[in-house]
Amino acid sequence: MSQVQELLSRELKVLLRGPDCKERRQNVRICIELHISSTPIHKRDLVVRMTDDSDPFFLYNLVISEDDFQSLKLQQGLLVDYTAFPQKFIDLLHQCLNEETKDAPRFLLQLSYSGLVLGSSPAQLDVVETNSFKHLTHLSLRFQPANDVEVKTYLATCLRCIKEEKCVLQQAMKKTEEDLSRQLICAQQ
Amino acid sequence: MSQVQELLSRELKVLLRGPDCKERRQNVRICIELHISSTPIHKRDLVVRMTDDSDPFFLYNLVISEDDFQSLKLQQGLLVDYTAFPQKFIDLLHQCLNEETKDAPRFLLQLSYSGLVLGSSPAQLDVVETNSFKHLTHLSLRFQPANDVEVKTYLATCLRCIKEEKCVLQQAMKKTEEDLSRQLICAQQ
Incomplete structure (x- = not known):
């Protein structure tokens, strides 16, 4: 461990x-x-x-x-x-x-x-x-x-982290859009 | 070129x-x-x-x-x-x-x-x-x-692209939030 x-x-x-x-x-x-x-x-x-x-x-x-x-x-x-x-x-x-x-x-x-x-x-x-x-x-x-092996391992870690961040951001974006659109529809009624 | x-x-x-x-x-x-x-x-x-x-x-x-x-x-x-x-x-x-x-x-x-x-x-x-x-x-x-050098160059390119995508997403998120919030305020008035 x-x-x-x-x-x-x-x-x-x-x-x-x-x-x-x-x-x-x-x-x-x-x-x-x-x-x-x-x-x-x-x-x-x-x-x-x-x-x-x-x-x-x-x-x-x-x-x-x-x-x-x-x-x-x-x-x-x-x-x-x-x-x-x-x-x-x-x-x-x-x-x-x-x-x-x-x-x-x-x-x-x-x-x-x-x-x-x-x-x-x-x-x-x-x-x-x-x-x-x-x-x-x-x-x-x-x-x-x-060395090259250490750099590629480091870059792979960076890539994994930033992919996760991008995914979180996409979900947040979707949620924000949904929430605000819902509120907007309510307010317009 | x-x-x-x-x-x-x-x-x-x-x-x-x-x-x-x-x-x-x-x-x-x-x-x-x-x-x-x-x-x-x-x-x-x-x-x-x-x-x-x-x-x-x-x-x-x-x-x-x-x-x-x-x-x-x-x-x-x-x-x-x-x-x-x-x-x-x-x-x-x-x-x-x-x-x-x-x-x-x-x-x-x-x-x-x-x-x-x-x-x-x-x-x-x-x-x-x-x-x-x-x-x-x-x-x-x-x-x-x-080889290791090619892998690290490839990973650096991936990282640069995904950083740009994340940046675009952040801007889109900000714009969506602003647009919908503005519309919501208008609708609520």
């Missing part, structure tokens, strides 16, 4: 930094999910996904197991445990979100990549606070670009 | 024949497109695609260029030329469609594959007429299963 719990799915502005040091802003959807499986062993994975609503082939994945988190915690001097981490990460993203429209945001998401094009090489997502003195990196996560 | 002209997109019943000789019926969507490019050289390709509305990973492609058609014509003793072929093929498919609900259809689409699972190996689509004397194969087309 495995269970997926969506904790966040949100479009956020990131500052893209390529190998040429040129910077540009781009919207990236960040999705955070908790994958819990109970068989064969009880296992929890935090899955972070970066996608682009306007580019179906843009897909970065990061899976953080409890063991991965221990290394991350040690490397980056984090003070929270694995269960508290997702909410802490979401809080940081919300802080970036709140500052998105500002000219000089205090909290900023920065996405750095080394390859020629974004999507073909690993990328690093940093949550950076800028105060009057310096840049402080609150969190730094390293993502792998998805 | 290249141009795509959709000639047919239709769900049809096919008789699946695997290597174990077991037969089963399945719905397959057959899509026929004419791809015309004018640069660098004028070129026409007939693209036939088999997909399954319920399985996003099912994708078979066949591209028939004018040269390919000459071999096909020779091999199968066809009497039509390249420009007339698509309509002839569509007519055959419609004949199968008309016989779909019959217990002993005279025209039948047959899809044979040799691999363990359909989708992993080449497959052959035959339009077969069965009369009281024998089975007559009117047309036989050999399809290659799509």
Whole structure:
């Protein structure tokens, strides 16, 4: 048995930094999910996904197991445990979100990549606070670009979801039409 | 410049024949497109695609260029030329469609594959007429299963189309609601 719990799915502005040091802003959807499986062993994975609503082939994945988190915690001097981490990460993203429209945001998401094009090489997502003195990196996560099989699986999931949404919308449309037409006939009588 | 002209997109019943000789019926969507490019050289390709509305990973492609058609014509003793072929093929498919609900259809689409699972190996689509004397194969087309890159490109196209359809539906829903509400207010006054 495995269970997926969506904790966040949100479009956020990131500052893209390529190998040429040129910077540009781009919207990236960040999705955070908790994958819990109970068989064969009880296992929890935090899955972070970066996608682009306007580019179906843009897909970065990061899976953080409890063991991965221990290394991350040690490397980056984090003070929270694995269960508290997702909410802490979401809080940081919300802080970036709140500052998105500002000219000089205090909290900023920065996405750095080394390859020629974004999507073909690993990328690093940093949550950076800028105060009057310096840049402080609150969190730094390293993502792998998805391969073709992962992209096609992701697209198939998107397609299934949007088909369902379209179906719900069609039913709602039918119901609205029927309800309002009925009311109209009553009112006209 | 290249141009795509959709000639047919239709769900049809096919008789699946695997290597174990077991037969089963399945719905397959057959899509026929004419791809015309004018640069660098004028070129026409007939693209036939088999997909399954319920399985996003099912994708078979066949591209028939004018040269390919000459071999096909020779091999199968066809009497039509390249420009007339698509309509002839569509007519055959419609004949199968008309016989779909019959217990002993005279025209039948047959899809044979040799691999363990359909989708992993080449497959052959035959339009077969069965009369009281024998089975007559009117047309036989050999399809290659799509690779991961082709599947993800196909899924991205599906996703773009369905997003557009959803958007149109949302606008129609809004307009219907507004129109009927306005009429209702008028009628109630």
